[in-house]
Amino acid sequence: MVSQTRRMMPPMEYVRLSDEAAGLDGVIAIHSTARGPAAGGCRLWTYADPADAMCDAFRLAEGMSYKNAMARLPLGGGKAVLRRPEGNFDRRALFEAFGRAVEKLDGRYVTAEDVGTGVSDMECVARHTRHVAGRTALPGLAGGDPSPWTALGVFEAMKAAVEFRYGSGLAGVTVAVLGVGNVGAGLARLLHDAGAKLVVADIDPLRCARLSEETGAKIATIDTIAAFEAEVFAPCALGGALDEATVSLLKGKVVCGAANNQLASPDMANLLVERGISYAPDYVVNAGGIINVAAEYLGESESEVRGRVMDIGPRTLEILEAASRDGLPPSVMADRMAEALMRPEQVLA
Numbered sequence: 179m180v181s182q183t184r185r186m187m188p189p190m191e192y193v194r195l196s197d198e199a200a201g202l203d204g205v206i207a208i209h210s211t212a213r214g215p216a217a218g219g220c221r222l223w224t225y226a227d228p229a230d231a232m233c234d235a236f237r238l239a240e241g242m243s244y245k246n247a248m249a250r251l252p253l254g255g256g257k258a259v260l261r262r263p264e265g266n267f268d269r270r271a272l273f274e275a276f277g278r279a280v281e282k283l284d285g286r287y288v289t290a291e292d293v294g295t296g297v298s299d300m301e302c303v304a305r306h307t308r309h310v311a312g313r314t315a316l317p318g319l320a321g322g323d324p325s326p327w328t329a330l331g332v333f334e335a336m337k338a339a340v341e342f343r344y345g346s347g348l349a350g351v352t353v354a355v356l357g358v359g360n361v362g363a364g365l366a367r368l369l370h371d372a373g374a375k376l377v378v379a380d381i382d383p384l385r386c387a388r389l390s391e392e393t394g395a396k397i398a399t400i401d402t403i404a405a406f407e408a409e410v411f412a413p414c415a416l417g418g419a420l421d422e423a424t425v426s427l428l429k430g431k432v433v434c435g436a437a438n439n440q441l442a443s444p445d446m447a448n449l450l451v452e453r454g455i456s457y458a459p460d461y462v463v464n465a466g467g468i469i470n471v472a473a474e475y476l477g478e479s480e481s482e483v484r485g486r487v488m489d490i491g492p493r494t495l496e497i498l499e500a501a502s503r504d505g506l507p508p509s510v511m512a513d514r515m516a517e518a519l520m521r522p523e524q525v526l527a
């Protein structure tokens with residue numbers, strides 16, 4: 179069975195970032211500008227080897243091209259990866275230097291927060307360039323914390339996937355949520371309001387306890403939650419949750435969650451199909467955050483964000499139906515659709 183369609187990565191445009199005085203050491207990778215400026219967050223992480231940072235930037239930039247195209251955003255895909263300096267460092271100096279580097283690209287790359295960076299960092303970046311989002315929201319305009327939008331998009335996708343596989347709404351359906359941080363907890367609240375039953379697990383027991391008190395959710399451990407009798411499994415913690423052991427344990431017919439890169443390996447897409455489980459592709463369902471970030475950059479309103487996020491449900495259904503019709507894993511079908519949306523004739527349509 180087909181497990182992967184993404185082509186070998188073409189030589190990618192990139193800019194090495196280096197400013198010793200400011201502690202800046204990293205890379206901006208631009209995968210595609212077919213639909214518009216390459217957009218993707220700025221990650222600050224510890225990398226022993228600069229080559230590892232570069233690989234991560236390339237992989238993440240490619241992922242952003244697919245996510246932005248699938249969300250029909252007028253944006254391409256890019257990513258910045260910065261190596262975290264050892265010991266104490268001047269954060270402000272580092273992000274100001276990064277802002278100057280972004281400005282030099284003259285709008286070909288738009289940055290925002292990612293793992294290891296936050297609003298205050300983006301405010302430093304914004305002193306030197308306007309090609310940045312993820313700042314404090316202005317009244318009436320999009321911006322601010324993207325997590326509630328991500329949670330809403332996953333919720334809409336889950337509704338569509340449950341309707342597709344079970345022919346029912348979410349009321350009375352049990353959803354197992356792995357990871358109840360910003361997005362997972364928001365999703366759990368939406369599910370509770372829709373009448374779903376919840377089981378939750380997190381490495382932080384306090385988060386589970388709080389949510390259980392609020393919603394009546396059952397609490398499982400991170401090792402047992404996949405085996406719980408639940409129609410839906412929602413990975414909302416880190417990537418790689420869908421490995422062979424976990425997929426083999428699942429009892430339900432739907433996987434739909436917020437985490438990025440949920441498939442531990444491309445083969446997991448086939449294993450899910452073999453087990454009769456519909457996997458709602460991660461980058462399709464978790465696009466609410468980038469939709470919000472894009473709207474902030476484009477100066478759009480919250481209602482425009484809501485409209486785009488609500489489209490995630492029908493889009494998920496379209497992918498699941500097409501995958502089932504053509505006998506492909508939904509992740510492969512999604513990649514094909516996204517690639518078509520990056521072709522020049524589609525971009526101009």
Ligand code: NAD
Pocket residue numbers: 324325326328356357358359360361362379380381382385400414415416417436437438464465466467468
């Ligand atoms: P978060 O840090 O607020 O929450 C993550 C939660 O996962 C925390 O409660 C943490 O304790 C828990 N966790 C960490 N490791 C775990 C493990 N091994 N097992 C169980 N729980 C574990 O992050 P978030 O913003 O809620 O994002 C969740 C996921 O969704 C991430 O993969 C993120 O990349 C992805 N995502 C988030 C957004 C967004 O808008 N925040 C957008 C797109 C994708």
